[in-house]
Amino acid sequence: MKLLLDSAFPRGAIDRGHSGVALERWDGGEQSDSELLVTARTNGYDGVVFLGHSALARSPILESVKTEPVIAVITYSDVPTQATRHLEAALKTLKQSARPHEIWLVLAVGARKVQSKAN
């Protein structure tokens, strides 16, 4: 599994991948949320990780995931270092359970699915 971290994550976060999940970071400039999800899909990523629970309110993310076969992972924490730690702890769950068209929220205590194509 290969996840693309949004630019809000520090560069060092890419070293936190494990359990068969590789992390890379978007460094490709200004794109809308929808464009980033499409770019991720066309470049072979399984999903995009967005920083901060406010991303749950961004309708382009919610809508794009319905049409694009990618996973949107959103960290509840908007503190980059803390969010990275939470993500690191949730990678195994994401690898085992997250599927395209789903939105997952990463909390301090683990990850949970908050939207799938069906709902």
Added chain:
Amino acid sequence: MAALVTPTPGAIAAALYAVRTARLETPRPILDLFRSVLRDIDELEAQMLPQTLGRLLGLFAADPLRRSALLDTIATFDMFETLPDIRRLLEEYLSPEALVTAAKLAANPGVRPDDREWISGLIRDRSIDSNLRRMLEIVSDPNAQPFGVLENAAHSERWPGAEDAHPDQVAPIVALDESGAPALEKWSVAASLHESGATVRRVPADWSARPFSFWLSPAVLVLSWDPASFSRLVSTYPAMSASQLRQLPRTAYAHNTAVRYSAEFYGQDRIVAPRIATGLTDLSPIDPDAYHLGSFDSHEVAVLSGTRRNDLYANLHKALPPSQRKGHDVYWSFSQVVALRTWQYFRSQAGGRRPSLDLLTALESFAGAKSPTAVGVTADGQVLRRQDDYWVNVTSDQIYIEQVRSLDAVFQPFELGGYAGASEGRSNVPALLGPTDHSKVHPALLGGSPAVIGTRLPVRALAEYERDQGAGSAHRAYGLDVAVANDVLPLGHRLLAA
């Protein structure tokens, strides 16, 4: 020693198709041909790309135009691995362009000594036009003395480390150190560098021969995925230093970073960063497709509209309820931020009328327009559009003759007296679309949260990082220019504190 690999018939067939169908009448035929070859190849095929293109040379004997384009592509991307194929070509026919290509490639340290010696012997011993021989000597011999403009340019381009080189008069050379490089991304980086105006010099992971003196110099930018390998270059060229080395990220987007590093190193007058294609580039924030987007939290609304957060939840709650609720969190749209900012703007105007709260509803429900200069607002709550020399009400079509402010004016910075965000005294409300020199607000970018221009990096995340890790830590962690970080961080801290 170069890796011994053989391209698969499938890879050759795919490349053959790409070269055969590539359009050569475009303004950038080499780049277009190269990118069409790169399309749809996988990592393994990318590793064998030079060998694959080398095999094609013999297949285009009857199509000199395409073979010429192929040789240009091979020379442009320093595909020294093709030299054995070019050698075979030259053994059949002493084509001048194949000779020049071979002479250029021969300088690469990845070339086997016997191939290099064979080219030297060819230039020395065969019957060749004197002008061509002279040019071949210039590009293959670092100690050749150039005369005239053309020879000087060719010499400077091939041998940037030579004492008499004029590197500022030729395309900037970017050395791409391939140690640990992902093959596909490596070619993508090379294509983008060529597109930006750079000359690509590949530094192979394995050397078959010691590099020629003058092939690199302290003035050449070196891009690498594995900075540890830079030591072998320094041991060959002792004058080189870490100041000319930049590390590329291991992402599928390293090509953008490579161009940015090159532009920073050589200057934006010599390296042209291609415009990144994005819908955001052409979409005005108040365009109907964007105006009602955005999810600004109370901190962002407070700073960008000049409103106290308390007032959002109390005094203004009925007039401007949040457009979204997610659990305990509430968010306002860009149109609401514009409405609130406009209301505050009129409040800030000395001697002006007290603005009507109708203004909030009118601007929130306004459909949007192509440009902020085409939209007018009045303190009594009317929204107007520009029609010739008049302002016309968007709903009634009546011409309005009293004082009108364009939204463009409202988007500029203004001051509020002791009200917005500041605990005392006057408070600056930053420009809405560009709160600082290096930040921007666009409702389709990160929900409207102020971001570093040209990135998806929210300035608030930078401030959060510094709050967590200490002052001065963010620019390193995010690979951000210090000046840019210093410009945007105060805004980030202000957003956190609002």
